[in-house]
Amino acid sequence: MVKNNIKNACLVVIGNEILTGRTQDKNINHIAKELFKVGILLNYVCVIPDIQKTIVKEIRRLKKDFDYVITTGGIGPTHDDITAESISFAVKREYKLHQGAFKELIKYYKKIKSELTDARKKMAYMPSGSKLIKNKVSGAPGFNIENIYVFAGIPSIVEAMMREFVKSIKNKNKFYSSSITTKLFESKIANILAIAEKNFTDVSIGSYPIFDGKPRGVEIVISSLANKKNAQKAKKFIQTEINNII
């Protein structure tokens, strides 16, 4: 879905540990920020359990609707790491040993003087035809097949893989984003924001209450990818109107 050359992305977080509350996810926020920096719209995130049928269904549904589908989690060495096999199934490609990934693992485990067991070797299995997303942190690479980018779940490894992903994006855009903080309550400025939203097309205006037991004011975020000029005009309009009622 290309619109003004703007690409969109979705993120699929795979892991029971997020759904049971055992683990607080940290990857959504990091990936969201990094995508925002290079002007890719993150339009959808879902968190799903480690169940092959669910993974296959979600991947097939989302890969049609988004330019980039990023997944996190489930590519380690144990029985509950079923992401690579599930994605092979979803894209109807053979789940097989990737020679390049296998070499990476041999190199890594030699370096840390540890054994490359069969369980670890499993981390080199992925859909036939995948490109590797290398990572120096744990040695085990993620992979890219079609428009799907498969990352690990551990935040430091996700950060390394996200750097590789960003490097691979050729046409980077830039969002214009700026904010106004006011002590006025949301309800006081609701009307101003509604008018600004109507008058400035291609501009997104968000209002976020500052709240610490009591309302303390609002942060207004004005952003645009397609039209920086309009976003600047919108900001000026909102600031002037707020000054008029203070």
Next chain:
Amino acid sequence: MVKNNIKNACLVVIGNEILTGRTQDKNINHIAKELFKVGILLNYVCVIPDIQKTIVKEIRRLKKDFDYVITTGGIGPTHDDITAESISFAVKREYKLHQGAFKELIKYYKKIKSELTDARKKMAYMPSGSKLIKNKVSGAPGFNIENIYVFAGIPSIVEAMMREFVKSIKNKNKFYSSSITTKLFESKIANILAIAEKNFTDVSIGSYPIFDGKPRGVEIVISSLANKKNAQKAKKFIQTEINNII
């Protein structure tokens, strides 16, 4: 979808601020933990933008598949707070002033000696026939219509609303969950876990690497809702097998 009397839930996080990375979500983890405590399976989470068409589509899709659909975000006083109106549309009910909610707002703003503006009054609009989910923190109630529970986005208010939700659940279950921590690497115990997973049905076995630059070991989480006895047997089996290889 009732199975052994176990109910399932999904969570819809509504808010551009999560998708742009501006805000780190804190509600997913809190709601996941609270649902786990009362034995409701959180099976799906999604994060979607403040766009009416998207909200309506997701709510209609998910309310058929889950016993409980919880939403967070988008019920404040400004133009980008469109959750209540979107949900009215999704369930085909009139979006109208709820007299009980209106009374709550009058009471709250009298108490904090602030004006009940038109923008604030908007927070009493919701689908016809809604039950209120009261909250003492901000005065503005969430609501329940059909199997949909609509919460605010601010974490302290979500916590208050989640307490009301939990109170309303009549038949609370309890998950059995226990864990084993070992310094062995995932790859060393992969085989043991695979056998345990096969032999103990109704038991979920998760393995989570402990990682701080280097792998430091694994936490194995054994849990079950339907069969506590089997979960205890699985834990004993895994512990014995691990002791055998140390």
